[in-house]
Amino acid sequence: MxxxxxxxxxxxxxxxxxxxxxxxxxxxxKPKVRVIKVMAKKFEFVPGEIHVKKGETITLQFTAPEVPMGFNLPDFGARTDIVPGKLATLQLTPAKTGSFTFLCDVFCGSGHEDMNGTLVISE
Incomplete structure (x- = not known):
């Protein structure tokens, strides 16, 4: 016993x-966070198309070499200011798939209205 x-x-x-x-x-x-560098310059985002997977956590790192810019991804309620000489970051974990337009929402000159890009989220 x-x-x-x-x-x-x-x-x-x-x-x-x-x-x-x-x-x-x-x-x-901890889940790995992928860092994606994005440059906002007159009058484009580089890269203009960003590909990620649904549920993947990403950190967008923004720079602007010329003038103040903005980044707005309205479908996700994500937005930040991009100031020359400073690094702006935005973390995102997309929960839906599709193609979503992001745009500059701070007037940056005569080509501002065409300054946009696409976030492509796949399964």
């Missing part, structure tokens, strides 16, 4: 250790 009790206690401790190890590993595993 003593051997069975000790054996059960040992097996329980081993199981608890294995479970806590798996939990610690799962909690430590």
């Amino acid at each position: 003593t051997i069975d009790t000790q054996r059960r206690a040992l097996m329980g401790a081993a199981g608890a250790l294995a479970l806590s190890s798996m939990l610690a590993f799962a909690m430590d595993k």
Whole structure:
């Protein structure tokens, strides 16, 4: 009877250790965030088309070499100002698929109205 009790206690401790190890590993595993660099220059975004997967977390890093710009992705409620000499970042995890237009929403000159791009999200 003593051997069975000790054996059960040992097996329980081993199981608890294995479970806590798996939990610690799962909690430590963070999803990778892909960084995409975007330059906003007169009168275009480079790149003008960005491809991502649904559920993929991305960080958009914006620079503007000339004048202040804006980035607006209305379908996701995402927006930021882009100021020359400063890095602007925007993190996004798209939950839907399709092609979505983003645009400059800060007047940047006579070609401003045509300054847009496309975010393409696939399965």
